[in-house]
Each structure stands twice: as structure tokens, then as C-alpha cells.
Amino acid sequence: MRDLSAEHALAMPATTVESRTLPVLGHETWVQVTTPTDPRPGALPLVVLHGGPGMAHDYVANLAALAAETGRTVVHYDQLGCGRSTHLPDAPPGYWTPQLFVDEFHAVLAGLGIERCHVLGQSWGGMLGAEIAVRGPASLVSLAICNSPASMSLWVEGAAQLRAELPADVRDALDRHEAAGTTTDPEYLAATQVFYARHVCRTTPVHPDFAATEAQLEADPTVYHTMNGPNEFHVVGTLRDWSIVDRLPAIAVPTLVVAGEFDEATPATWAPFVERIPDVTSHVFPGASHCSHLEQPEEFRAVVAAFLARHDDTAGESR
Numbered sequence: 001m002r003d004l005s006a007e008h009a010l011a012m013p014a015t016t017v018e019s020r021t022l023p024v025l026g027h028e029t030w031v032q033v034t035t036p037t038d039p040r041p042g043a044l045p046l047v048v049l050h051g052g053p054g055m056a057h058d059y060v061a062n063l064a065a066l067a068a069e070t071g072r073t074v075v076h077y078d079q080l081g082c083g084r085s086t087h088l089p090d091a092p093p094g095y096w097t098p099q100l101f102v103d104e105f106h107a108v109l110a111g112l113g114i115e116r117c118h119v120l121g122q123s124w125g126g127m128l129g130a131e132i133a134v135r136g137p138a139s140l141v142s143l144a145i146c147n148s149p150a151s152m153s154l155w156v157e158g159a160a161q162l163r164a165e166l167p168a169d170v171r172d173a174l175d176r177h178e179a180a181g182t183t184t185d186p187e188y189l190a191a192t193q194v195f196y197a198r199h200v201c202r203t204t205p206v207h208p209d210f211a212a213t214e215a216q217l218e219a220d221p222t223v224y225h226t227m228n229g230p231n232e233f234h235v236v237g238t239l240r241d242w243s244i245v246d247r248l249p250a251i252a253v254p255t256l257v258v259a260g261e262f263d264e265a266t267p268a269t270w271a272p273f274v275e276r277i278p279d280v281t282s283h284v285f286p287g288a289s290h291c292s293h294l295e296q297p298e299e300f301r302a303v304v305a306a307f308l309a310r311h312d313d314t315a316g317e318s319r
Contacts, residue, residue, distance in 0.1 A: 014038070014068035014278055021085070022111035025106050030084035031108060032057070033078040034064040040071025042312050044141055045114055048104070049149075050213075051076075051123030053096070054223030056083030056147040059213040060122050060299055062302075070305045072312075073119075077108055081223035082216060089222045093238055096226050098131045103285045105132055118308050120144040123265070123290065124228075128272070130244050131252040142306055142311040144256040147290050149269035151243035152235055158266035159233035162199055170194045174234075183230040192231045199264040200232060201291040210294060232264055232290075248276035255280045260288030260295070281307070 001288035016035050021028040046066060050057045067074040078085040079101055088095070105128070109117065118267040119130030126148025133143050163171060170191045177188035187205050201210050217224055229236040257273045259265050261284060274282050283303050285292045293300040 005289065006098065012078070015064070017064070020060040022108060024080065024111070025100070027080055027086035029077055029108055029111075031075060031112065032064075032105055033112065034067040034072045034074045034076075036067045036073070038049065038071060038216060039073070043072035044312055045075060045117040045184075046070075046308060047077075047105070047109070047114070047117050047119050049119060049121035049125030049128050050076070050079065051121075051125050052082065053079065053124045053128075053218060053227045054082040054103070054215070055124075055213050056216045057213075058083070059207070059210045059291065060293065061209050063120065063293060063301070065230060065297075065304060066148070066301055066308075067200055069301060070307070070308060074123060074232050075108070075112065075114070075206055079223075082220065087220050087222070089220060091222070093226050096135050096223055096238065098128065098242070101128050104133065106137070106139075115139060116141050118142045118144070118311070120304065122146045122293065123146065124150055127242070130248070130251065133253060133255070134247045135157060135224050135245065137251060138248065140253050142254045142256070142308065144307060145253065145270070145273055146258050147260065147265045147292060148273075149265055150245050150272035151269075152240050153243065154269040154272075155265070156240075158235075158269045159235075163195065163233060166191075166194060166198075171194050175263065178234055183234065190246070191221075192233075195231075195233060195264075196266070199262055200254065201293075202262065202289045202295055203272060207294045210291060245272045245276065246271060249278065250293040251277045253279070254307075254311050256294065256304070257282040258285065258300075258303060260285045260290060260292040262287070264287040264290045264294070 019032045021030050049062050056078050064074050116139055119129045126145035129143050155252050173187050173191040177185050227237045227239045255277045285296050288295045
């Protein structure tokens with residue numbers, strides 16, 4: 001006789017997924033909550049912060065697999081100005097500040113009723129995670145900073161080094177169009193893709209989650225163009241002078257720093273995190289670049305899962 005109960009158990013989904021919007025700072029922030037059907041006792045929620053700024057959550061959506069793999073709730077949300085959240089194309093440049101996104105993070109936690117959590121931020125999300133952590137919120141249990149710089153001056157220096165390694169014709173196209181201000185020219189856009197294929201996302205073809213985020217960015221680049229600039233290595237936006245280096249000793253939670261071997265976040269850009277955060281560990285993924293989580297998803301999640309598990313059990317001891 002077949003064991004129908006066992007077959008039914010195998011067919012049951014490992015997670016449930018709920019998407020909705022929350023009222024945040026007078027606008028609406030879209031959130032997605034992935035909940036394991038078999039939660040692990042003591043496993044605290046993980047909140048994922050996407051990059052950009054303004055690149056929406058789609059390209060980090062695969063981290064929802066951590067819900068089933070670690071028995072914890074995983075929260076994604078689209079930050080204001082992008083994705084499925086409220087778009088504000090007419091907001092003045094001064095509206096888009098790190099503090100805005102810190103405030104949004106805390107409003108999301110309050111709206112979901114989350115009192116304590118882990119935070120994982122990728123690229124700009126890691127910068128935002130550090131901005132949250134240096135303020136010492138009681139809600140933060142651990143921080144994972146993934147593929148992120150500790151300052152934009154270090155980021156620009158690293159990008160310049162990587163640009164110098166590009167083919168001469170590619171470098172020439174980038175330089176000419178940046179000098180002329182023609183960064184939407186097809187020749188310039190093609191040249192940027194050479195850099196992206198080496199240092200941003202090395203999957204071939206382009207990963208569909210990354211393509212979905214790029215499509216949303218192209219539809220409304222307000223936040224990205226205002227805070228960053230036209231692309232990953234020509235930083236002329238309001239974040240160009242951003243740095244958290246001198247504030248890093250204030251981060252009081254265990255912190256994981258990860259990057260890829262060929263990451264546009266070069267070792268010098270994330271070294272201050274390792275040197276200045278009191279309780280820190282780091283990991284580099286060989287053969288990966290900026291989107292390590294898309295290029296080596298199982299390996300990436302395994303490193304993150306082990307880190308989270310180490311800090312679930314002791315999360316309440318010092319609070």
C-alpha cells in the first residue's frame with residue numbers, strides 16, 4: 001500500500017508567500033514576506049535590503065529560499081521610489097537621503113510587527129544596513145554586508161582600477177561619452193555592458209531576476225540617477241561623498257562581510273568594514289563578481305545561513 005500521507009507531505013509547499021503594501025512616511029512600501037511552513041524554534045526573521053539605490057528587490061528575490069532552508073521568515077521590500085512601492089519622480093534631489101531609507105526600514109519593521117531581526121544588504125543595501133547599524137537599534141541582531149563599499153571614494157577608486165583593465169576601445173568609448181555628457185548613447189551603453197559582464201553579473205545569459213530589476217530601473221531611474229549616477233562606475237550623484245568609515249566602530253552586532261573575487265566592490269572598498277567593525281567575519285566567493293548570490297546561489301546561501309544560525313541562539317543574551 002502506498003504511503004499517501006508521506007506523498008502529501010512531500011507535495012506541501014515549504015513556504016507561504018504574502019505580498020502587500022504598508023503605509024510608510026506618507027507613501028506606500030511594497031513588502032513580501034516568505035514564511036516557512038516548518039519554522040525552526042529561535043530562528044529570527046531576515047530582512048533583505050536591495051541595492052541601487054532604486055534597483056528594486058527582484059534581483060535578490062532568490063534569497064527567499066533561505067526561509068525553507070533555515071526555517072526563518074524572510075522579508076523583502078522595494079524601497080521608496082522603485083519597484084512596486086510609491087514612485088516620486090518629481091521629488092527634489094535632497095529628498096533622497098540615507099536617513100530616508102533608514103526611516104523606511106524601521107517603518108517596515110513596525111508595520112510587520114517585527115521586534116528583532118537579522119539584516120542582509122546587497123551593494124547599496126549593505127551601505128544602508130551599515131547606516132542602520134551604526135545608530136544602534138535594539139531591533140538589529142546581526143548584519144550581513146554583501147558586495148558593498150564603505151565609502152564612495154573607495155568605490156570610485158576601485159572602479160577606475162577595473163576600468164583600466166578593459167579593452168582600449170571600451171575605455172575610449174566610456175571616456176569620450178562621459179566627457180561629452182552623452183551617457184545615453186548606444187556606444188556608451190554597449191561599453192558599460194562590457195564592464196557589467198566582468199564585474200557586476202557574470203551569468204550567461206543575464207539572470208532573469210537581474211534583467212527584471214534592470215527593466216524597472218530603466219522605467220524609472222529617478223532614485224538611481226539622483227543618488228548614484230548613470231551607471232555603476234560613473235558616480236556623480238548625491239552619494240558621491242558618502243562614507244561610513246569613521247562610524248564603523250559603532251556597529252555593535254556580529255557582522256558578516258562578503259564579496260566576489262571579480263566584484264566591482266574591490267577588496268579595498270570593503271576592507272574598512274573588516275578593519276573597524278568590532279565583531280566581524282568575511283568571505284570571498286572565488287570566481288564570482290558583484291551578484292555573487294545569483295552566480296553561486298547555493299554557496300552564497302550556505303555561508304549566510306551558517307552565519308545567521310550562529311547568532312540566533314545568542315540573540316537575546318545581551319539585550
